[in-house]
Amino acid sequence: MSAPPITRGLLGTGDPSLGAHLAAHGPLPTHGDPVLAAAGLTGRGGAGFPTARKLASVRDAARAARTPAVVVGNGGEGEPAAAKDATLLARSPHLVLDGLALAARAVGADTVVLAAGHHQLAGLDRALAERGDRGRVRLVGLADRFLAGEETALVAAVEGGPPLPRGKNPPVWQRGVQGRPTLMQNVETLARLALLARGESAAGHTLVTRHGHTVDVAEVPLGARLGDVLTVDAGVQAVLVGGYHGSWLPAHVAAGATLDRDGLAVHGAALGAGVLAALPADRCGLRESATVVGYLAAQSAGQCGPCLNGLPRIAAALDRLARPGPPPAGLLDDVARWSGLVVGRGACSHPDGSVRFVASALRVFAPELAAHAAGWCTASSSARPFLPVPAVTR
Ligand SMILES: Cc1cc2nc3c(=O)[nH]c(=O)nc-3n(C[C@H](O)[C@H](O)[C@H](O)COP(=O)(O)O)c2cc1C
Ligand code: SF4
Structure with missing residues (x-):
C-alpha cells in the first residue's frame, strides 16, 4: 500500500531522527525491570498475548537452558490491509529499537534481530548507525507474503531458510532461532514497551489501519466505541475487523462494538492485525x-x-x-x-x-x-476491489 496519512502519538511528528526521538522522549532509562514495565501490555501482532508473561517465560527458559536468548522484532506485516507497523518503523524507528534493547535486557539475549520489509531496511540501518547500534542489531528483510510474519516462519527466515511455518512444537519461546529460547515480539509491542519503561502511558492505546473513503493509520484508545474511531454511516454495509484472518460484522453491530479484546469477542471478532475496513454499501461483500x-x-x-x-x-x-x-x-x-x-x-x-x-x-x-x-447482485460499483489484495506470486 502507498503510505497512508496518520494521526500523531506513537507515530511522532514524522521526523524519524534520533534527535527528534530524544527531544520527545528523553534517553532510555538504564535501570528498572522491563518485565515489570510491561505489566498490562498485550501483544499487537495479532494474538494479544500478555507481554510480561512472554518476557518472563523466555527469560526463565534461557536460564534453565543455560544459553543466551534471541530477540526478534516482528515488523514484516504480511497482512495486505495493514500499514501500521510499516508506518511505525518509518516514523519512529528509535522507539522500536529502544524496545528491542529493553527486551534483550529482560530476557538475557545476546542476539537481536529486527525483521521488516525490504523497502524499510535502509531507513532502519540509518537509525542503527545514528545510535551506534550497527552490528548489535541484525536486520533481516522479509518477502511481502502473508505468512512471512508467522512466528515459526520468521524463525526459519532468520536462520536463512525459506519463510515457511514449521509447526508450534516446541514453541519458539522454548526452542526458536538455532534451537535457543526466542522472544518474538511485534514492533508496535516493542515501541509501547519503550514508552512504558519511561513511565509514559502506552498500554491503553493501539494502532489501527482504517479503510473508508481514504486509508490511514491512527492511534486510538482501547475501549473506545468502534463507531467513534471509524466512520460507519448509512453508506457502510459491513466492517471487516482484524484483517484477512478477522471477521466481518454488520455495520450497526460494528458501530456499537467496544474496541478491545472482550468487547470484540462478544461479537466473535478480534483486533488481530489492527485492520478496520468499512465496506461501502455499493460493493459486493461476497466478491470482496x-x-x-x-x-x-x-x-x-x-x-x-x-x-x-x-x-x-x-x-x-x-x-x-x-x-x-x-x-x-x-x-x-x-x-x-x-x-x-x-x-x-x-x-x-x-x-x-x-x-x-x-x-x-x-x-x-x-x-x-x-x-x-436469484440471479442478480446488489452492488452498483464496478470499481477496483475495495480491500487491497496483492497480485499473487508463488
Ligand atoms: C499467518 C500468520 C501471520 C502473522 N503475521 C504477523 C506479522 O506480520 N507481524 C506480527 O507481528 N505478527 C504476525 N503474526 C503473529 C506472530 O506469529 C506472533 O504471534 C507475534 O509476532 C508475537 O508478537 P506480539 O506478542 O508482540 O503480538 C502472524 C501469525 C500468523 C498465524
Ligand atoms: S500448509 Fe501448513 S504450515 Fe503452511 S500455511 Fe497451511 S497450515 Fe500453515
Missing part, C-alpha cells in the same frame, strides 16, 4: 471476500493437507457464490463441511484464520447470497 480468500489460499505454503486440499476448494466455492446465478446444489453445505475439516489441522493457524473469515462473510452477506442465487 472471494478475492481475499483466493489470495489466502494461494499464500499457503501447501505443506499440510488443509492448505493443499481444503483452502483451494473453499476459495473456488466462494468464487462461485460471488457470481450471480443459482449455485450448484449443496455448495454452501460443502463449504461448511470443508471448513470444519481444516480447523486445527494445519501446522499453523492459517487455515483456522481463513475459514473464520469465510464463515463471517457467509453470515454477514447472507442477503447477498440470496440475491446471487
Whole structure:
C-alpha cells in the first residue's frame, strides 16, 4: 500500500531522527525491570498475548537452558490491509529499537534481530548507525507474503531458510532461532514497551489501519466505541475487523462494538492485525471476500493437507457464490463441511484464520447470497476491489 496519512502519538511528528526521538522522549532509562514495565501490555501482532508473561517465560527458559536468548522484532506485516507497523518503523524507528534493547535486557539475549520489509531496511540501518547500534542489531528483510510474519516462519527466515511455518512444537519461546529460547515480539509491542519503561502511558492505546473513503493509520484508545474511531454511516454495509484472518460484522453491530479484546469477542471478532475496513454499501461483500480468500489460499505454503486440499476448494466455492446465478446444489453445505475439516489441522493457524473469515462473510452477506442465487447482485460499483489484495506470486 502507498503510505497512508496518520494521526500523531506513537507515530511522532514524522521526523524519524534520533534527535527528534530524544527531544520527545528523553534517553532510555538504564535501570528498572522491563518485565515489570510491561505489566498490562498485550501483544499487537495479532494474538494479544500478555507481554510480561512472554518476557518472563523466555527469560526463565534461557536460564534453565543455560544459553543466551534471541530477540526478534516482528515488523514484516504480511497482512495486505495493514500499514501500521510499516508506518511505525518509518516514523519512529528509535522507539522500536529502544524496545528491542529493553527486551534483550529482560530476557538475557545476546542476539537481536529486527525483521521488516525490504523497502524499510535502509531507513532502519540509518537509525542503527545514528545510535551506534550497527552490528548489535541484525536486520533481516522479509518477502511481502502473508505468512512471512508467522512466528515459526520468521524463525526459519532468520536462520536463512525459506519463510515457511514449521509447526508450534516446541514453541519458539522454548526452542526458536538455532534451537535457543526466542522472544518474538511485534514492533508496535516493542515501541509501547519503550514508552512504558519511561513511565509514559502506552498500554491503553493501539494502532489501527482504517479503510473508508481514504486509508490511514491512527492511534486510538482501547475501549473506545468502534463507531467513534471509524466512520460507519448509512453508506457502510459491513466492517471487516482484524484483517484477512478477522471477521466481518454488520455495520450497526460494528458501530456499537467496544474496541478491545472482550468487547470484540462478544461479537466473535478480534483486533488481530489492527485492520478496520468499512465496506461501502455499493460493493459486493461476497466478491470482496472471494478475492481475499483466493489470495489466502494461494499464500499457503501447501505443506499440510488443509492448505493443499481444503483452502483451494473453499476459495473456488466462494468464487462461485460471488457470481450471480443459482449455485450448484449443496455448495454452501460443502463449504461448511470443508471448513470444519481444516480447523486445527494445519501446522499453523492459517487455515483456522481463513475459514473464520469465510464463515463471517457467509453470515454477514447472507442477503447477498440470496440475491446471487436469484440471479442478480446488489452492488452498483464496478470499481477496483475495495480491500487491497496483492497480485499473487508463488
Ligand atoms: C499467518 C500468520 C501471520 C502473522 N503475521 C504477523 C506479522 O506480520 N507481524 C506480527 O507481528 N505478527 C504476525 N503474526 C503473529 C506472530 O506469529 C506472533 O504471534 C507475534 O509476532 C508475537 O508478537 P506480539 O506478542 O508482540 O503480538 C502472524 C501469525 C500468523 C498465524
Ligand atoms: S497450515 Fe497451511 S500455511 Fe500453515 S504450515 Fe501448513 S500448509 Fe503452511
